[in-house]
Amino acid sequence: MTSQPTKISHPRHPLIAAHHQARRDHDRLLARHKHTAAAILADLAAHATSSVTIYAITAQDTTEDGDEILTWRRIGPVEYHGHLADQHGYIELQTSLLRASSPTNDEGLKWGANIWDVVAAIYPSLGDGDRYGKLIAGAHEAAPTVMMLLAIGAASGHLEWDTDETIAAAALRLSLDGAWSTRSTPSYNLREDQRRRHVTAATMELLGQVGDLRDYATNFLDNRAEILAALAEQNIDLGDHMLDTQEVADRARIATTTFTGYVAREQAPQPDAGKNSRKPKWHETTVTAWLLTRRA
Incomplete structure (x- = not known):
């Protein structure tokens, strides 16, 4: 004593407030960027030549509600571009995401729950x-x-x-x-x-x-x-x-x-x-x- x-x-x-805010951010960002994530997964399925592929993500503008408008491009296999993996604006995606994917009824999006994995790679705070x-x-x-x-x-x-x-x-x-x-x-x-x-x-x-x-x-x-x-x-x-x-x-x-x-x-x-x-x-x-x- x-x-x-x-x-x-x-x-x-602050923990309660942070949890509530994180849940709101989760729903908002997932809804905003699910189609971008689905397109990235489709590209991964079509062009991946390695177990891990590097993508560049750029926020070009923001919407009226403050959300970012994202553009992306495939960089290539991690074996040749690993130096970019930890840098801001780049994400690593594993080909195993495709094997675990399943269709969803949400507006015809193909990749199911793995869309969240891509959005979370872009916005790590989604895990908060x-x-x-x-x-x-x-x-x-x-x-x-x-x-x-x-x-x-x-x-x-x-x-x-x-x-x-x-x-x-x-x-x-x-x-x-x-x-x-x-x-x-x-x-x-x-x-x-x-x-x-x-x-x-x-x-x-x-x-x-x-x-x-x-x-x-x-x-x-x-x-x-x-x-x-x-x-x-x-x-x-x-x-x-x-x-x-x-x-x-x-x-x-x-x-x-x-x-x-x-x-x-x-x-x-x-x-x-x-x-x-x-x-x-x-x-x-x-x-x-x-x-x-x-x-x-």
Whole structure:
């Protein structure tokens, strides 16, 4: 934990805005240049003599809505023109695009989904929509862990709770900030568990939090009652979901009977609500902490 309280106000969500803009650009550029892309693919089919062919792309003018008007010409095989491959205004197209192509009903365009590959080669930013979408997914995956960190920090006073958000809402917002801070790294291509850890680590850095997550998890479980009471005393709403037995078992990827056995043997946390009822419930934060202690 940090020695001085860390403020968590001043929300910013550039990742959401960037994702929305990227999706709009994707649709607009694809609609604008699909016929140019189809013509390039037709030329590739007719004249390719190598597995990779270089094309020159030139923006000659712009339309009234600001889109570029493209012209193109085939340069030739990469073996003879490879020095142009990384230069602005040139793209590489693989002949394998033709083998994977299929007709489409869209105004008689022949090359199907591979039209997108050509437009994306001309405008690499077209891939940003998918990239930002995966970063957003990483933020949602990291948010439960960040929620646990915020609960501990706010209850202890190490985090200054200067927002009217619930802890759950602040956790997602801050996880989005953490994900956005990793946008220049290839983290969006990681597996879900790796991406969650990567975004969590980035968010912890933004918050000035250090240490092993399992230590935080153990702290939360050992002091759960005191932490929840301290939050209530400060009128800070946890705001997380209450999970039933089946939902907890599903998150742990174990059978319901296995989980109830763990609870009976005190190998899993006791319910946060309804302990003596037929429908016990656990805070999502409690479950997140327990699962962290179970990970190697």
